[in-house]
Amino acid sequence: MLTHQMKKIMALITVSIFIFTMTVCLSTPASAATESVSGKASGTGSTDGQKWIDSDVQGSVTTDTATDPTDDFVLYVNKDWDVAFNPENNSGVQILDIQRKSVRKLVTETIKSGSDGSHDAGLVSTLYNDTVNMDARNASGMKPVQKYVEAIRNLSSLDELSAFISDPGNQLVVSPLMGTTDVDDLKDSTKKILYLTPWALSLTDAAEYSTMTDAGKRTKAAAETMFTAFMAKFGMPGEEAEKAYGELFAFETQLAGSEVSNADEQSYLMDADSYHIMSIDELSAECRNYPVAAVLKQYTDAGITSFNNYQSKWLAKQDELYTSGNLENWKNVLLYNLMMENVNCLDEDCLKMFAGYNNTINGTSDAPDVEGSAYANCNERLKWAVGKMYCDQYITADTKNNIKNMISEILAVYRRRLENADWLSEATRKKAVEKLDAIKIHAVYPDDWSPYEYTGLDFPSAEGSTGLFADMQAIGRYERNAMIKRVINPPKGDIWYAVPQEADAMYIPTQNSINITAGVLGDAFYDPKASESTNLGGIGEVIGHEITHAFDSSGSTFDKDGNMCDWWTDEDRAAFNQKTAKVSEYYAAFEPLSGYQVNGSMTLRETVADLGSYSCLMELAKTKPDFNYKEFFTNTAKMFRMQQSEIAEQVWIQQNPHPPYYLRVNVNLSMLQEFQDTYGVKAGDNMYVTAADRLSVW
Numbered sequence: 001m002l003t004h005q006m007k008k009i010m011a012l013i014t015v016s017i018f019i020f021t022m023t024v025c026l027s028t029p030a031s032a033a034t035e036s037v038s039g040k041a042s043g044t045g046s047t048d049g050q051k052w053i054d055s056d057v058q059g060s061v062t063t064d065t066a067t068d069p070t071d072d073f074v075l076y077v078n079k080d081w082d083v084a085f086n087p088e089n090n091s092g093v094q095i096l097d098i099q100r101k102s103v104r105k106l107v108t109e110t111i112k113s114g115s116d117g118s119h120d121a122g123l124v125s126t127l128y129n130d131t132v133n134m135d136a137r138n139a140s141g142m143k144p145v146q147k148y149v150e151a152i153r154n155l156s157s158l159d160e161l162s163a164f165i166s167d168p169g170n171q172l173v174v175s176p177l178m179g180t181t182d183v184d185d186l187k188d189s190t191k192k193i194l195y196l197t198p199w200a201l202s203l204t205d206a207a208e209y210s211t212m213t214d215a216g217k218r219t220k221a222a223a224e225t226m227f228t229a230f231m232a233k234f235g236m237p238g239e240e241a242e243k244a245y246g247e248l249f250a251f252e253t254q255l256a257g258s259e260v261s262n263a264d265e266q267s268y269l270m271d272a273d274s275y276h277i278m279s280i281d282e283l284s285a286e287c288r289n290y291p292v293a294a295v296l297k298q299y300t301d302a303g304i305t306s307f308n309n310y311q312s313k314w315l316a317k318q319d320e321l322y323t324s325g326n327l328e329n330w331k332n333v334l335l336y337n338l339m340m341e342n343v344n345c346l347d348e349d350c351l352k353m354f355a356g357y358n359n360t361i362n363g364t365s366d367a368p369d370v371e372g373s374a375y376a377n378c379n380e381r382l383k384w385a386v387g388k389m390y391c392d393q394y395i396t397a398d399t400k401n402n403i404k405n406m407i408s409e410i411l412a413v414y415r416r417r418l419e420n421a422d423w424l425s426e427a428t429r430k431k432a433v434e435k436l437d438a439i440k441i442h443a444v445y446p447d448d449w450s451p452y453e454y455t456g457l458d459f460p461s462a463e464g465s466t467g468l469f470a471d472m473q474a475i476g477r478y479e480r481n482a483m484i485k486r487v488i489n490p491p492k493g494d495i496w497y498a499v500p501q502e503a504d505a506m507y508i509p510t511q512n513s514i515n516i517t518a519g520v521l522g523d524a525f526y527d528p529k530a531s532e533s534t535n536l537g538g539i540g541e542v543i544g545h546e547i548t549h550a551f552d553s554s555g556s557t558f559d560k561d562g563n564m565c566d567w568w569t570d571e572d573r574a575a576f577n578q579k580t581a582k583v584s585e586y587y588a589a590f591e592p593l594s595g596y597q598v599n600g601s602m603t604l605r606e607t608v609a610d611l612g613s614y615s616c617l618m619e620l621a622k623t624k625p626d627f628n629y630k631e632f633f634t635n636t637a638k639m640f641r642m643q644q645s646e647i648a649e650q651v652w653i654q655q656n657p658h659p660p661y662y663l664r665v666n667v668n669l670s671m672l673q674e675f676q677d678t679y680g681v682k683a684g685d686n687m688y689v690t691a692a693d694r695l696s697v698w
Contacts, residue, residue: 092644363647544613
């Protein structure tokens with residue numbers, strides 16, 4: 001079972017996901033640079049001294065809202081779309097969501113048609129049908145997890161607790177108070193390391209336990225309500241369940257101070273404290289109470305000899321608290337985690353509980369979507385099978401070649417820019433160019449699908465039962481065995497991590513690869529019939545963004561082979577830090593919603609990547625005869641269309657490594673002379689920034 005915490009580690013290692021949706025889901029939570037960008041915006045996104053309203057927020061734009069490209073460009077382009085968006089029963093939408101729905105529709109049609117008769121497509125079909133079969137799920141009710149809940153509630157000693165969490169079968173249902181996931185070794189990219197990570201706190205962010213925000217308060221209320229309803233299914237009275245959650249929360253508070261917060265985790269990944277490669281004997285010596293050797297026995301028995309103790313302070317604190325006096329607290333932790341990891345696999349009541357949980361956090365009223373859940377299960381748990389079904393049916397070789405050619409063009413421009421980066425020494429410039437030349441290009445879909453087949457996975461009955469829960473158990477067992485194999489014998493060759501049907505893009509520093517997937521190639525991102533100027537404003541910006549991630553504050557700490565090392569001179573790194581500090585400070589001056597200020601440090605990698613991309617593309621545009629700048633700028637604004645509730649925007653600002661989308665358009669375009677020339681922007685206009693004040697890193 002891939003927990004929230006493990007997913008977070010995977011995302012951090014990936015460095016960039018170009019567009020990141022922040023809706024909470026189980027299958028997936030300074031000083032002003034200039035006075036002109038400071039100030040506060042009201043809760044509805046209206047302006048109060050800062051340049052632009054937060055037009056990402058539902059209701060902030062109306063038919064009466066005035067628009068002008070020199071005042072607020074993203075609003076000028078997207079006003080009609082913003083106004084037409086219907087917020088009823090929807091947490092929000094961005095253009096990428098529309099593309100994802102398109103992919104989902106096509107894949108779902110293929111699944112239902114049964115036209116793909118392969119083994120892997122058969123697995124997808126079974127999982128899909130078992131998810132939508134609510135009659136069977138309702139008939140099964142809570143039986144799939146009943147014995148685990150009873151076993152946890154009946155634990156009467158620390159030894160019994162240790163035995164329970166060390167059982168490999170139990171670990172498929174509930175995290176053994178520790179997450180495990182395989183990641184490329186940061187210092188030797190030819191190897192895989194098993195990361196040991198904290199289990200997910202109920203507030204999803206350690207920082208909330210010291211200073212709780214409004215988002216934290218909503219999450220706490222949602223967690224308590226769902227836990228109370230879930231435990232009522234097992235006969236626990238409401239008052240007892242509320243008391244249990246209260247004790248759980250107090251206990252989590254003791255641990256949270258030793259965990260890294262969401263805002264700090266990106267920088268922590270690059271910190272020496274995050275890299276603790278230890279043998280099982282060394283881990284056992286540090287854990288006098290928590291049974292780390294027993295919990296990891298299935299891995300050591302298979303031959304895995306070392307682990308990364310990713311958050312050593314957390315594990316030390318957990319070991320300190322692993323005592324008989326805290327037995328009831330640990331039981332509460334297990335019950336809560338069991339709920340979060342399985343609620344979507346149970347009956348209709350559980351689906352409604354989870355929908356209510358998400359609605360409370362995001363301020364929405366979405367109803368459970370069983371077919372959407374079925375697609376999500378297939379897309380996450382059998383992702384490569386789904387990807388092959390999509391690409392075989394709907395993606396042409398011409399599209400793949402077009403994207404590869406665009407990537408090559410943008411890389412060539414970037415190479416010239418690195419060679420001419422006069423603020424770098426010759427030694428650092430040389431290594432930067434070597435790294436650029438070594439970037440692996442993963443365009444659209446893999447040429448060879450064989451490494452991604454689900455050979456050996458089937459859905460037999462589990463202890464006499466069949467259906468969704470049994471499917472998930474079988475997949476979990478298969479994934480665990482596959483993970484062990486990857487660590488023991490790391491895959492050879494150019495292996496993809498990005499799943500082709502996902503509407504996204506990413507840079508992976510341990511591979512030194514950029515990944516532009518098939519799933520993102522639609523809507524404003526890419527249209528084979530559109531002009532080159534339009535597509536460069538869409539997928540071209542995405543490509544430049546991912547290339548720049550190789551040289552952002554995190555990506556730049558990895559060499560051409562994907563190993564974390566310092567290949568910069570001290571002087572060059574200091575100059576780089578000076579440039580990025582200016583970017584961080586500039587964004588930190590924005591407060592899109594009252595009391596919710598952009599975290600310039602948390603968003604730094606993404607803001608640097610955006611700036612680098614637009615700068616590179618403007619240089620490429622100069623080489624294109626009859627390049628249409630208006631088409632470019634208009635399409636890039638369309639690519640960042642967003643409408644979501646104010647509450648969802650609050651969560652976004654607090655937790656998302658990307659700044660709000662209206663800023664991703666307006667800030668970046670206001671830095672470009674080509675934009676100012678195209679629209680006649682002049683001093684005094686909101687889209688105007690003097691040449692001396694413009695941000696630039698690459």
